[in-house]
Amino acid sequence: MEILKTILSVTGIATILTVLIIVAEKFLNNYGECKIDINEGEKELTVEGGxxxxxxxxxxxxxxxxxCGGKATCGLCKIQVIDGAGPLLPTEEPFLxxxxxxxxxxxxxxxxxxxDIKISIPEELFNIKEYNATVSRITDMTHDIKEFRFDFDEDEDIKFKAGQYMQIETKPYGKIKEKAIRAYSxxxxxxxSNGVELIIRRVPGGLCTTYMHEHINKGNRVRITGPYGDFYRRDDSNQYIFMAxxxxxxxxxxxxxxxxxxxxxxxxxxxxxxVGVRDLYHTDFFRGLEKEYPKFKYIPALSNAVPEDNWKGETGLVTDVMKKYIDTGNGKHAYLCGSPGMINACVKVLTFMDFKEELIYYDKF
Ligand SMILES: Cc1cc2nc3c(=O)[nH]c(=O)nc-3n(C[C@H](O)[C@H](O)[C@H](O)COP(=O)(O)OP(=O)(O)OC[C@H]3O[C@@H](n4cnc5c(N)ncnc54)[C@H](O)[C@@H]3O)c2cc1C
Structure with a gap:
């Protein structure tokens, strides 16, 4: 009985304190209406402060x-603030x-x-829109990769540059109560332009990838925004090296x-x-392109092929395989996409081969 009384009184005090904090937040931190001036008067928004x-x-x-959906872990949401932001926070410093x-x-x-706050944002950000899309196709690519097709509603179209990414918002599922936002190329x-396709690798225990791999079905509706990013093709080269x-x-x-x-x-x-044959996908697609376009060459390389793979193609690290086909980086552009470890290794090898650092473009994730 004594234990029950103690539990009840502790819970009661905690509830009262929580209510007091919420009320105090509301009244003490009531900033009222504030104005956001964008690009020196190009747009002005009136928002509720706080x-x-x-x-x-x-x-x-x-x-x-x-x-990261506003969790201050990705460092992508940088904006130039001209006036009204208050002092720089220590949590921002590592990203700047x-x-x-x-x-x-x-x-x-x-x-x-x-x-009131004054900010400056690049014009292309105004091109980013919110789409309510329907999942129209889900294809198993490998043991841990699926490809998704999202169709936009009839009157919605997207303009993007090849290489850019979208952001998906998940809904609460299972024991996960909060929404999450993640980027997908x-x-x-x-x-x-009436939809987008995304290739999503399952991350064990990952919030968004578990949602996409286990809780999303054909016909479901998904909120998706984009296009984002500066990883896209520049037009001024005749020779491209792609590594992924x-x-x-x-x-x-x-x-x-x-x-x-x-x-x-x-x-x-x-x-x-x-790593092995089971990690290859879209192989027939790229082999088909090779036949149609003689100037395109697809070279998959397996780092850890096992005898059962019966693999006749290239083996070893993708950087070593690349060196067998490309003699110099002079005049060439390189576009890379993959894990941070892979990208760092590729950049090191490419710069050693005289690829100009400013002509090596990449997205790491
Ligand atoms: C610009 C950009 C483009 C991207 N494009 C793609 C894409 O096309 N396809 C795609 O599959 N992913 C892509 N990503 C990665 C994607 O945004 C998510 O980070 C990833 O899917 C994991 O999300 P999650 O919510 O499932 O995992 P989280 O819940 O965020 O993370 C769960 C755990 O896994 C770890 N983790 C997070 N990401 C990875 C990872 N990639 N590998 C191993 N461990 C990880 C975390 O540290 C954490 O411990 C992109 C990321 C960026 C920034």
């Missing part, structure tokens, strides 16, 4: 890249270069709107298909690194 700059902009349909700090760049997920071509691993194939597939579809006369090598 929320983050990132979420206030999103609720006005201005979407800033944020692969000294130049960015000098120019007033801030993490918009950590800037709380407490008064578009694997389809820009000309296919796992789901990193997604943006590379989009870029290669876009080049071919536009009839551009480019020499292209695509090196795809995988």
């Amino acid at each position: 929320s983050s700059l990132l979420s206030s902009l999103a609720s006005n349909k201005i979407f800033i890249p944020s692969a 270069t000294p130049d960015e700090v000098k120019n007033g760049v801030r993490l918009s997920c950590l800037v709380k709107i407490k008064k 578009i694997s389809s071509v820009p000309s296919d 691993g796992g789901s990193g194939m997604a943006p590379i597939k989009s870029i290669i298909m876009d080049i071919i579809e536009k009839g551009l006369d480019k020499e292209m090598f695509f090196f795809f690194g995988a």
Whole structure:
């Protein structure tokens, strides 16, 4: 009985304190209406103070890249604040270069709107839209990779550059009560504008990938925003080297298909690194492209083929295999996508082979 009384009184005190904190938050931190001035008067928003700059902009349909969904872990939601953001927070500092700090760049997920604020954002961010999409196809690619097709509603179209990414919002599922937002590169071509295709690798215990692999079915509706990112093809080279691993194939597939579809006369090598045969996918698709476009070459390389794989192709690290086909980086562009370890190794080898650092483009994830 005594224990029960103690539990009840502790719970009661905790509940009262929580209510007091919520009431205090509401009345003491009541910032009222605040104005957000964008690009020196180009747009002005009136928002309720107290929320983050990132979420206030999103609720006005201005979407800033944020692969972690505002959790201050990805560092992508940088915005130049001209005035009204308050002092820089220690939690922002690790994500900002000294130049960015000098120019007033801030993490918009950590800037709380407490008064009128002036910001500057690049024009292309106004092109980012919210789409309510229907899952129209789910294809098993490997033991841990699925490809998804999302169809937009009839009147919705997307304009993007091959290589860019979208952000998916998950809904609560199972024991997971909160929503999550994650970034996924578009694997389809820009000309296919009434939807997007994404290639998603399952991360064990991952919030979004478990949702996508286990809780999403054909016909489900998904909220998706985009396009985001500056990983896209620059037009000024005739020779491209592409290197990818796992789901990193997604943006590379989009870029290669876009080049071919536009009839551009480019020499292209695509090196795809995988562990074993079970990690290869879209092989027939790329072999088909090789036959149709003699200037395109697809070279999958297995780092750990087992005898049962009966593999006759290239083996070893994708960087070593690439060196067998490419003698110098002079005049060539490289586009890489995969894990941070793979990208770092590729950049090291490519710069050693005289690829210009500024002509090596990549997305790490
Ligand atoms: C610009 C960009 C583009 C991306 N494009 C793609 C894409 O096309 N396809 C794709 O599959 N993913 C892509 N990602 C990664 C994706 O956004 C998620 O980070 C990933 O799917 C994991 O999300 P999750 O919610 O399942 O895992 P979380 O719940 O975020 O993480 C669960 C655990 O797994 C770890 N973890 C997180 N990510 C990885 C990883 N990639 N490998 C191993 N462990 C990890 C975390 O540290 C954590 O411990 C991209 C990321 C960025 C930034």
